[in-house]
Amino acid sequence: MPAVDPRRFLRPDADRLPRYAPVKPLAALAEEIGVPVAELVKLDANENPYAAPPAVRDAIAAADPRIYPDPDQTALRAAIAAWLGVSPAQVAAGAGADDLIDIVLRLASPRAVASATPTFGMYGFLAAVAGARHVEAPRGAGHALDLAGLRGAVADGAGVVFVASPNNPTGNASSLDEIEALCALEALVVVDEAYAEFAGVSAVPLLERHGNLVILRTFSKWAGLAGLRVGYAVAHAGLVERMMAIKQPYNVNVAGDAAARAALDHRDELFASVRAIVAERERMAAAVGALGWLTPHPSDANFALFDVHGADAAAVAAGLRRRGVLVRRYDRPDLAGKLRISAGRPRDTDRLLAALREVAP
Numbered sequence: 499m500p501a502v503d504p505r506r507f508l509r510p511d512a513d514r515l516p517r518y519a520p521v522k523p524l525a526a527l528a529e530e531i532g533v534p535v536a537e538l539v540k541l542d543a544n545e546n547p548y549a550a551p552p553a554v555r556d557a558i559a560a561a562d563p564r565i566y567p568d569p570d571q572t573a574l575r576a577a578i579a580a581w582l583g584v585s586p587a588q589v590a591a592g593a594g595a596d597d598l599i600d601i602v603l604r605l606a607s608p609r610a611v612a613s614a615t616p617t618f619g620m621y622g623f624l625a626a627v628a629g630a631r632h633v634e635a636p637r638g639a640g641h642a643l644d645l646a647g648l649r650g651a652v653a654d655g656a657g658v659v660f661v662a663s664p665n666n667p668t669g670n671a672s673s674l675d676e677i678e679a680l681c682a683l684e685a686l687v688v689v690d691e692a693y694a695e696f697a698g699v700s701a702v703p704l705l706e707r708h709g710n711l712v713i714l715r716t717f718s719k720w721a722g723l724a725g726l727r728v729g730y731a732v733a734h735a736g737l738v739e740r741m742m743a744i745k746q747p748y749n750v751n752v753a754g755d756a757a758a759r760a761a762l763d764h765r766d767e768l769f770a771s772v773r774a775i776v777a778e779r780e781r782m783a784a785a786v787g788a789l790g791w792l793t794p795h796p797s798d799a800n801f802a803l804f805d806v807h808g809a810d811a812a813a814v815a816a817g818l819r820r821r822g823v824l825v826r827r828y829d830r831p832d833l834a835g836k837l838r839i840s841a842g843r844p845r846d847t848d849r850l851l852a853a854l855r856e857v858a859p
């Protein structure tokens with residue numbers, strides 16, 4: 499080791515910055531558990547288990563990796579805008595919705611960020627990296643937004659409010675009335691619609707009336723392109739212009755760009771898998787609930803959150819894992835005793851049910 503410790507050149511809080519805890523890669527998990535990758539039932543990251551349509555795979559294969567992508571994302575933004583009925587000037591794409599969260603935070607540079615918890619961990623994580631305080635406004639009964647709590651967070655200095663709708667991990671969507679009420683706040687209101695295609699509702703029509711509304715969407719979930727990292731923001735053209743100005747120029751790679759456009763061209767096929775996943779979520783939630791020791795929360799997304807009764811949720815997740823079935827558990831006190839399970843294919847649900855019967859308390 500050289501004598502000079504380079505960490506002294508870093509920002510003063512570098513040692514205290516959080517580390518995001520992502521799901522492990524499949525190959526590493528398969529090795530740890532001792533089963534082949536093909537035998538794992540991956541219900542821990544809300545991915546889409548169905549293979550992309552051939553046209554999407556062909557578009558990926560035809561992308562030319564030698565050439566930098568279009569930094570203006572001209573074709574992709576036009577295709578997304580045509581789909582949503584907005585102007586291309588209102589759309590900015592990135593390396594997943596995660597990239598857009600980061601871009602918004604770098605651009606707004608708020609003293610504090612508010613979110614309605616429990617929710618997606620990226621808001622608090624990227625707020626900390628951006629040097630902003632994270633104010634949590636806990637959700638109330640039925641995981642509904644606490645509008646007064648969020649209003650208080652803005653009064654307390656939060657310049658950006660994040661609300662996921664449908665929310666991860668609780669599964670419930672907020673009403674458009676609630677989102678409109680949020681838009682009256684003196685802050686940027688970021689509505690993360692990563693799961694909107696499963697819910698069939700969107701706040702995009704509210705953009706006409708609210709200049710402080712930013713909607714985040716992604717191709718990771720409905721279009722099954724999580725590995726290619728394509729997400730986007732839809733917002734006021736003046737804000738989007740600034741987002742486009744400060745983003746990494748090549749944040750959407752050529753394969754992701756081509757795949758996302760092909761997905762939009764073939765969305766009828768993809769929406770058939772969205773409908774299959776929603777139907778399977780209902781079957782999975784009912785069948786798991788019928789086991790008698792797990793209670794599902796209602797969900798508008800491609801997963802459901804369950805209360806575990808009579809057993810330790812972490813032990814249940816570990817028992818399932820030993821059987822090759824991966825689900826999501828949490829260390830947060832407000833999610834103690836809960837498991838989030840993604841909706842998979844019918845055969846994934848069957849494996850889940852068999853494993854749950856074996857680990858039953």
Ligand SMILES: Cc1ncc(COP(=O)(O)O)c(C=O)c1O
Pocket residue numbers: 543544593594595596597618662665666690692715716717718724727728729
């Ligand atoms: C609410 C929410 N937003 C965003 C994301 C990340 O989306 P992307 O893959 O587009 O970065 C997730 C992924 O789990 C999510 O749950």
